[in-house]
Amino acid sequence: MKFEPVRKGGCILLIDPDKQPPAKAGEIAATAEAMGVKAIFVGSSIILEDKFNETVHTIKKACKIPIVLFPGASNQVSKEVDTVLFLSLISGRNPEFLIGEQVKAAPIIYKYGIHTLPTAYLLIEGGKTTSVEFMSNTKPLPREKPDIIVAHALAAEYLGMKLIYLEAGSGAKDSVPDEVIAAVRKHVKLPLIVGGGIRTPEDAIAKIAAGADYLVIGTRAEEDWAAFEKIVKAVNRALKG
Ligand code: 1GP
Numbered sequence: 001m002k003f004e005p006v007r008k009g010g011c012i013l014l015i016d017p018d019k020q021p022p023a024k025a026g027e028i029a030a031t032a033e034a035m036g037v038k039a040i041f042v043g044s045s046i047i048l049e050d051k052f053n054e055t056v057h058t059i060k061k062a063c064k065i066p067i068v069l070f071p072g073a074s075n076q077v078s079k080e081v082d083t084v085l086f087l088s089l090i091s092g093r094n095p096e097f098l099i100g101e102q103v104k105a106a107p108i109i110y111k112y113g114i115h116t117l118p119t120a121y122l123l124i125e126g127g128k129t130t131s132v133e134f135m136s137n138t139k140p141l142p143r144e145k146p147d148i149i150v151a152h153a154l155a156a157e158y159l160g161m162k163l164i165y166l167e168a169g170s171g172a173k174d175s176v177p178d179e180v181i182a183a184v185r186k187h188v189k190l191p192l193i194v195g196g197g198i199r200t201p202e203d204a205i206a207k208i209a210a211g212a213d214y215l216v217i218g219t220r221a222e223e224d225w226a227a228f229e230k231i232v233k234a235v236n237r238a239l240k241g
Helices: 022-035 052-062 095-112 131-136 146-158 178-187 203-208 219-221 225-241
Strands: 010-015 039-041 067-070 083-089 114-123 163-167 192-194 212-218
Touching: 010 022, 010 192, 022 039, 022 052, 039 052, 039 225, 052 067, 083 095, 114 131, 114 146, 114 219, 131 163, 146 163, 146 178, 178 192, 178 203, 178 212, 192 225, 203 212, 212 219, 212 225, 219 225
Parallel strands: 010 039, 010 212, 039 067, 067 083, 083 114, 114 163, 163 192, 192 212
Antiparallel strands: none
């Protein structure tokens, strides 16, 4: 099923294909779907093993929610995903991640006819150097400067992007500040995804209250599945209420 973001969507599970065998990824995805996760993102800033396609295939067979490619680079295109986040790392000034990787990926996406979602990807300081910062060779936006972050989000909207992703980086020490989310929400109408370093139901609910439509969670689910489940249930309760 295509991923078509809505306002106040809920939680998304990020699965890194390197972190478990493909069969286990399928089980995880099915359990996540049953607990109320809205989509599965698959991807990583760096892939060391050769099981990306098999992982996507297994997840696809295991659940019905959208399977979305969240690529770290153009070599991560898998034909079985429902949607690819066609990311441009607009917080950075590295042409390779603004347009270079996209040009390499585009003919493959065309060949497979994969649904694309033009996504503005904004990396925001998360209290430590994350893989995405290192691998993309870009500087994150300063977390204490909502005006700069809002200017990037507005530019993305005016460029015709369909989705804004505010990213603190996987395993970030500090998640995206609620004030930044609220400032972007105030200025931009696009659906807003927030991820990186979300570890507690309280933090998750505060982000939804600030204006996030989706929360992407990876590390917490890897560390402690029960804690992840609490976050998902709390967010779904908050969205219903
Ligand atoms: C990373 O936003 C995602 O791209 C998820 O981050 O692994 O910290 O949950 P975590």
